[in-house]
Amino acid sequence: MYRYLLFFLLIISVSLKAQLTNADFASLKIQEDSLSYYSHAMVFDTFAENRFHYDSAFIRNFVKSLKTPYSFEYPFDSLKTISRLYAPDSSFRIFTWEVQRDESYYRQEGAIQMKTKDGSLKLFPLFDASDFAGVPTDSVRTNKNWIGAIYYNIIMKEFKGKKYYTLFGFDDNDFSSTRKWLEVLTFDANGQPVFGGNYFDYKDDELKNPQPVERFLLEYQKDAHARMVYDPDLNMIVFDHLISESNEPQKKYTLIPDGDYEGFKWQNGKWVHVDKLFNQALKDGQAPRPQPLFDEKGSRLKDDNN
Numbered sequence: 001m002y003r004y005l006l007f008f009l010l011i012i013s014v015s016l017k018a019q020l021t022n023a024d025f026a027s028l029k030i031q032e033d034s035l036s037y038y039s040h041a042m043v044f045d046t047f048a049e050n051r052f053h054y055d056s057a058f059i060r061n062f063v064k065s066l067k068t069p070y071s072f073e074y075p076f077d078s079l080k081t082i083s084r085l086y087a088p089d090s091s092f093r094i095f096t097w098e099v100q101r102d103e104s105y106y107r108q109e110g111a112i113q114m115k116t117k118d119g120s121l122k123l124f125p126l127f128d129a130s131d132f133a134g135v136p137t138d139s140v141r142t143n144k145n146w147i148g149a150i151y152y153n154i155i156m157k158e159f160k161g162k163k164y165y166t167l168f169g170f171d172d173n174d175f176s177s178t179r180k181w182l183e184v185l186t187f188d189a190n191g192q193p194v195f196g197g198n199y200f201d202y203k204d205d206e207l208k209n210p211q212p213v214e215r216f217l218l219e220y221q222k223d224a225h226a227r228m229v230y231d232p233d234l235n236m237i238v239f240d241h242l243i244s245e246s247n248e249p250q251k252k253y254t255l256i257p258d259g260d261y262e263g264f265k266w267q268n269g270k271w272v273h274v275d276k277l278f279n280q281a282l283k284d285g286q287a288p289r290p291q292p293l294f295d296e297k298g299s300r301l302k303d304d305n306n
Contacts, residue, residue: 020070020119028074031065036078039097043081048101055099055109062095063123070119087165088156091115094167096126096150103175108148112193124193130171137213140196147195147215149181155230159269162186164199166237166271168228173219176253180228182216182237182264182271200264202273206249207242216264216271219252221245226257237264238277 020028038058045051065071072093076084086093096110110126128148130136136147149169157164169181184199196214204210209217220226220242228239240257248254261278264271 020068020073024068024070025074028065028068028071031061032076032078035061035065035076036080039079039081042097042099051099052101059109066113066123067121071121072113072115072119083150083152085151085154085167087154089163094151094154096148096169098148098150098172100172105174106172108150108171110146110148110151112143114191135209137209137215137217140194140214142195143193147181147183149179149183151183153230157266164269166230168230176222177219177255178222178224178226180218180226180239182228184215184271199270200273201270207255218242220255220257221253224256226255234263234277235265236274236277237271239263241276 035058038054038061042051042054042058045054065074065076068074076082081097083096084093092112092114094110094112096108098106098108100106108126108128108130112124112126114122114124116122124143126143126146126148129141129145130148132145133139133147141147149167149171151167151169153168155166157166163186165185167181167183167185169183171179171181173179182200183195184197186194186197188194198212198214200213200216202208202211218226218228218239220240226240226242228237230236231238238261241260241262242255243249243258244251244254245256246254260276263274263277265274266272
């Protein structure tokens with residue numbers, strides 16, 4: 001009996017040590033004050049030169065903070081301009097943000113922090129290669145040539161014992177159109193992140209990128225506010241059906257929601273398209289959807305329960 005008790009106490013002792021210490025938590029809290037300043041300035045400073053300067057300062061100091069043992073447990077919840085999403089199984093978390101040069105150029109940045117047993121830092125920086133992607137839907141990519149987006153939701157599905165993490169992304173794109181992405185993230189046998197794959201099954205039409213695609217794109221008129229969300233009650237991805245204001249569907253900046261909804265349902269390891277989700281068109285705001293955690297730019301919304 002004594003040996004069992006000793007073993008139980010040893011397990012508790014080890015588990016207590018394998019976490020963020022009070023001292024490190026306090027240190028991170030101090031560092032977060034500077035990070036909050038940099039992350040705010042890199043979005044809201046008047047001059048582009050300053051915004052990129054603060055972006056560099058944020059990255060340097062953020063990586064330094066993440067090197068703190070067990071920093072995975074620290075929420076960084078005062079970084080309002082940074083999207084912070086934990087995987088549903090808590091195996092990793094992903095940070096994304098955006099820096100604007102002008103109305104025609106936006107660059108997304110980010111990093112994936114893996115959860116490690118010893119609390120050490122395992123980080124995959126994300127490098128936006130959108131500027132060099134002629135057709136951004138046509139290739140599987142790594143963290144080194146990522147199609148940039150600010151992620152506002154993540155859901156996990158499984159098929160044949162493998163986990164698939166679907167990321168919902170927002171991209172300001174340029175002065176005429178906005179983009180939303182569905183990106184399936186997996187990890188290969190070596191634990192490296194893989195973005196994209198043959199996961200979206202739909203028939204070609206004049207609005208969607210022609211098959212095959214490695215990620216799903218919804219591009220529409222600037223400030224049209226098209227939705228793309230996951231509805232847990234329907235167990236489906238729901239997004240607005242678009243039409244062209246000028247009957248020119250090839251011109252993405254003419255596309256707006258028409259009140260109908262389409263969707264994707266997870267079946268046999270793929271997101272299978274559902275052409276018409278409801279029997280009647282719904283007015284703005286009527287489609288069932290979860291309460292968003294982030295606004296259109298990826299900033300965390302206020303929680304009335306807090």
